[in-house]
Amino acid sequence: MTRRPNNNRRPAATDGSQPADKPGFAARKVAADILGNVVHKKRPLDGELDTQSGHSGFRALAGNDRSLVRAIVGAGLRHRGEIAEILTRLLDRDIPEKTGRVLDILHVAIAQMLFLDVPDRAAVSLAVDHAGLDRRARPYKGLVNGVLRRLGRERSDLTEDLDAELLNTPDWLWTSWQEAYGEDLARKISTAHQKEAALDLSVKENPADWARRLDGVPVGVGTVRLFKKGAVEALEGFDDGAWWVQDVAAALPAHLLGNVAGLKVADLCAAPGGKTAQLAAAGATVTAIDISKGRLKRLSENMQRLGLSVETVASDLRSYEPAVPFDAVLLDAPCSATGTIRRHPDVPWIKKPYDIEKLSEIQAELLDRVIAWVKPGGLIVYCTCSLEAAEGETQVSAFLARQTGKIEVVEINADEIGGLTECITAEGYLRCMPCYEAGETPETTGMDGFFAARFRRS
Numbered sequence: 269m270t271r272r273p274n275n276n277r278r279p280a281a282t283d284g285s286q287p288a289d290k291p292g293f294a295a296r297k298v299a300a301d302i303l304g305n306v307v308h309k310k311r312p313l314d315g316e317l318d319t320q321s322g323h324s325g326f327r328a329l330a331g332n333d334r335s336l337v338r339a340i341v342g343a344g345l346r347h348r349g350e351i352a353e354i355l356t357r358l359l360d361r362d363i364p365e366k367t368g369r370v371l372d373i374l375h376v377a378i379a380q381m382l383f384l385d386v387p388d389r390a391a392v393s394l395a396v397d398h399a400g401l402d403r404r405a406r407p408y409k410g411l412v413n414g415v416l417r418r419l420g421r422e423r424s425d426l427t428e429d430l431d432a433e434l435l436n437t438p439d440w441l442w443t444s445w446q447e448a449y450g451e452d453l454a455r456k457i458s459t460a461h462q463k464e465a466a467l468d469l470s471v472k473e474n475p476a477d478w479a480r481r482l483d484g485v486p487v488g489v490g491t492v493r494l495f496k497k498g499a500v501e502a503l504e505g506f507d508d509g510a511w512w513v514q515d516v517a518a519a520l521p522a523h524l525l526g527n528v529a530g531l532k533v534a535d536l537c538a539a540p541g542g543k544t545a546q547l548a549a550a551g552a553t554v555t556a557i558d559i560s561k562g563r564l565k566r567l568s569e570n571m572q573r574l575g576l577s578v579e580t581v582a583s584d585l586r587s588y589e590p591a592v593p594f595d596a597v598l599l600d601a602p603c604s605a606t607g608t609i610r611r612h613p614d615v616p617w618i619k620k621p622y623d624i625e626k627l628s629e630i631q632a633e634l635l636d637r638v639i640a641w642v643k644p645g646g647l648i649v650y651c652t653c654s655l656e657a658a659e660g661e662t663q664v665s666a667f668l669a670r671q672t673g674k675i676e677v678v679e680i681n682a683d684e685i686g687g688l689t690e691c692i693t694a695e696g697y698l699r700c701m702p703c704y705e706a707g708e709t710p711e712t713t714g715m716d717g718f719f720a721a722r723f724r725r726s
């Protein structure tokens with residue numbers, strides 16, 4: 269009987285060791301898997317990188333390899349359009365679908381060669397090993413080797429004239445930003461997305477003192493910005509519940525309700541509780557409502573650490589009715605989260621225009637419902653961490669047209685948001701942009717894209 273060749277046998281490296289055992293191989297393989305899961309299967313990156321419930325290969329890695337995976341996937345997503353364009357310059361024809369992970373392997377290698385401090389030699393050799401060990405990619409091992417070596421040799425020619433801002437933004441998002449803000453601002457937004465965000469903390473009190481203690485800078489209103497990396501749990505004040513992680517822009521909407529001490533405030537779509545904590549720390553009696561029991565559990569854990577007491581309600585706001593109206597309402601509506609791309613570089617590649625359509629329908633429904641949940645004369649703040657006008661400015665225009673006479677806009681003043689005049693629109697709304705700065709800081713690290721509008725019930 270003639271034996272069929274065993275295509276699944278692992279090839280040995282020249283020194284006799286298996287390529288899969290080489291240092292750094294496991295991290296590259298996991299990076300290609302995760303990149304593929306995000307881009308092709310639309311799985312959120314945070315879920316894949318969760319150390320408890322994420323990708324099994326990621327969970328099995330040591331700490332330094334996990335950091336490497338985060339860096340590779342982050343660069344691969346931030347620069348995805350540039351990498352794809354470089355590949356079209358390198359390849360004579362498209363790589364067919366049936367080649368399995370070949371494209372992901374190439375993206376991972378190019379991300380390292382062009383955007384991380386990894387020697388070409390290591391990136392190329394591990395990519396070639398990976399292709400050799402993957403049953404469907406194996407026939408393309410030579411192509412992977414040839415393409416990556418050519419990139420190493422002809423790097424400057426192949427990367428010339430790349431329109432990074434345009435390439436790294438999916439067409440539909442580019443069109444949306446260009447139509448809403450013009451090309452110049454669309455480019456600045458895209459440029460800001462190439463850079464990782466700083467670590468922003470909302471402090472319960474005394475931001476100047478906490479900035480000194482944590483080696484940070486006070487920005488916005490009650491935010492301390494840090495530029496060092498590392499585990500937040502190890503920072504001073506974490507165990508004592510002195511602060512919580514929250515982008516400077518995300519911290520602004522809660523301030524728009526003014527002095528909430530002694531008021532009954534509904535925090536709608538509250539989990540994991542960044543704004544709940546602000547309101548409770550400012551002395552409000554907070555009812556935090558969210559559809560997700562799991563996320564509310566996290567909110568409760570967060571409040572416990574912070575020593576804050578709030579009521580939690582698990583409910584779909586599309587059917588919820590309060591027993592009595594609140595003094596004020598904050599609606600942080602579910603949205604596309606395109607304002608958080610600096611922190612979540614997967615967002616452009618997992619969201620679609622259809623998501624914006626569906627989400628803006630829910631936002632409109634919630635906006636119409638909440639008017640009755642606040643006492644006459646009470647304030648409603650609506651906000652989204654989105655750059656899309658459909659979830660911000662045009663959403664609110666349509667709301668005002670539907671509810672004429674029942675509500676009025678209360679314009680936002682720059683003094684209420686730490687003097688960030690750039691973030692106030694002509695209509696008196698809040699429009700934060702990733703390319704805006706939150707104050708004078710040693711690094712330009714911007715802020716999340718956020719929209720907020722304030723209304724008073726008639």
Ligand SMILES: C[S@@+](CC[C@H](N)C(=O)[O-])C[C@H]1O[C@@H](n2cnc3c(N)ncnc32)[C@H](O)[C@@H]1O
Nearest residue numbers: 537538539540541542543559560584585600602
């Ligand atoms: C942007 S997040 C909220 C962030 C939160 N406000 C904070 O500051 O930490 C949106 C939240 O809306 C919740 N949500 C989505 N649809 C909902 C609905 N129909 N009713 C209630 N909550 C909903 C989600 O579970 C999610 O926690």
